[in-house]
Amino acid sequence: MIDLTTDSCSDLSREIIQSRNIRVLPLQVFINNQNLKDGEVTPQQLFKFVEESGNLPKTAAPSIAEFAEFFRTPGETIYIGISSKLSATVPNSILALELLDGNKKVYIVDSLNLSTGIGLLVLKAADLRDAGWGAAEISEEIQRWVPKVRTSFIIDTMEYLYKGGRCTALQAIVGSVLKIRPIIEVRSDGTLGVKEKIRGGRMKGLNSMLEDFKSHLPHVDPTRVFVTHTGCDEDAAYLVEEIRKTGAVQEVLVTIAGATISSHCGPNTIGILFMLK
Template sequence: MVDIVTDSCADLSPELISRFNIRVLPLQVFIDNRTIPDGSISPQELFNLVSKTGELPKTSAPSIKEFLEFFEPADEIIYIGISSKLSATLPNGILAAHQLPQKRIHIIDSKNLSTGIGLLVLKAAELRNQGWTADDIVREIQATVPRVHTSFVIETMEYLYKGGRCTALQAIVGSVLKIRPIIEVRPDGTLGVKAKIRGTRRKALDSMLEDFRSHLPYLDSHRVFVTHTGCDEDANYLAKAVQSMAPIEEICITQAGATISSHCGPDTIGILFIADPHLTTEA
């Protein structure tokens, strides 16, 4: 059986990881003089450490050695990883794969983050379970990469700005207290400002919902993610609103891991889905 693997930036819950038989390689977060594997600390615990230390977390990609060990258990592997424009994780995976010519290791750049990766990983696992070959899965997932839509509301700019992950945000740092930016993952795998919403947080959430509504004519209604860094009430609000708009087969609410939380900060929340003009709501 093809081994479907990813990194911890996919923000998949333990239940989903177990249900779909996925292996996950953790990134590392350094804070309070400690190196913490992603997946072993909650967003709230992380933010409490930021408040305690006054420092932002630093994150690091898995080393080539860690990838070599991670790839060892299987002979045929499909690794779907965080955008190569956002992390050294995927390039390290490629270098490791080159050192294992005896294995069939397929590496896919998700050009995404968080459960934007997760959508691709779960689709790959479902195709594997349906008996698809690795080559066919890779072709289908690569074709799906540009169809993944990821956007999220940022409550505080401090994490992204100081982390240097989204230079397009610099123009609005001065107005952070008046504007809630909606960040999107762009087709090339970078981050950018999709909208600057003036007013309440609910207005920003509703703006994301309107964007979701605009994709309904060609939405893949199989699965939608609502992913957040510790704002359960808002997550339930978005999930209920999404479900009321379309007959979504599965809405997954997940919390972001330590790596994504380190760069996005508290009360970040997003809607992530697959949509394509070639699809219809009946597909």
């Protein structure tokens, strides 16, 4: 069996991880004077800490030594990780190969993405593995799918962007006063950018993401679409219902973002993530 692995930034649910036989290496989250693994603290606990302390949690990639130990399994391993432009995770995984026996084969794929944008690639790899493809073939095929992932999400507050150093205090204040909710996208080079600035009610932002998704429908891979969020169940239910109404998708999966992703985007963040054919 091919050892299919990813990191906790892929935001796959425990049920998916177990049912598809995927191994996950967690990132580290430093919160309330504690060093925790992503998964040991919920987004709600994290947001409460930020509200009470005014401090943003810090996150860290798995160390080179942790990756080396993670890769010490029988057979061939495929690792699909968070964008190297957003984290040291993939670079550390590459350096870890130097600590391994040369006979151990590890295929590393830089997703150039985050959250279930990574998850989409991992599940595509699981589909291919279960269809009998070899590790080298899967790795090569997943590399071909990397530029086809589309990830965008609406942020409800600019506080986390400000505290994380991704916008100025003035931008945060103006955004709050004018009720501007940015829609963030993952760009083709693996970096983040503002796709659209929504001024007005939250529903306007949700519908903007839906319209963008529908505009891609002729070219959307119908296998699966993710709706991923940091704790806004009603909005997720609305997006799922509207996506299903299109009749173009076989499976719509809902997941809650882990502590690492939540640390950088804040509460009530929600996104639609899909792949093109």
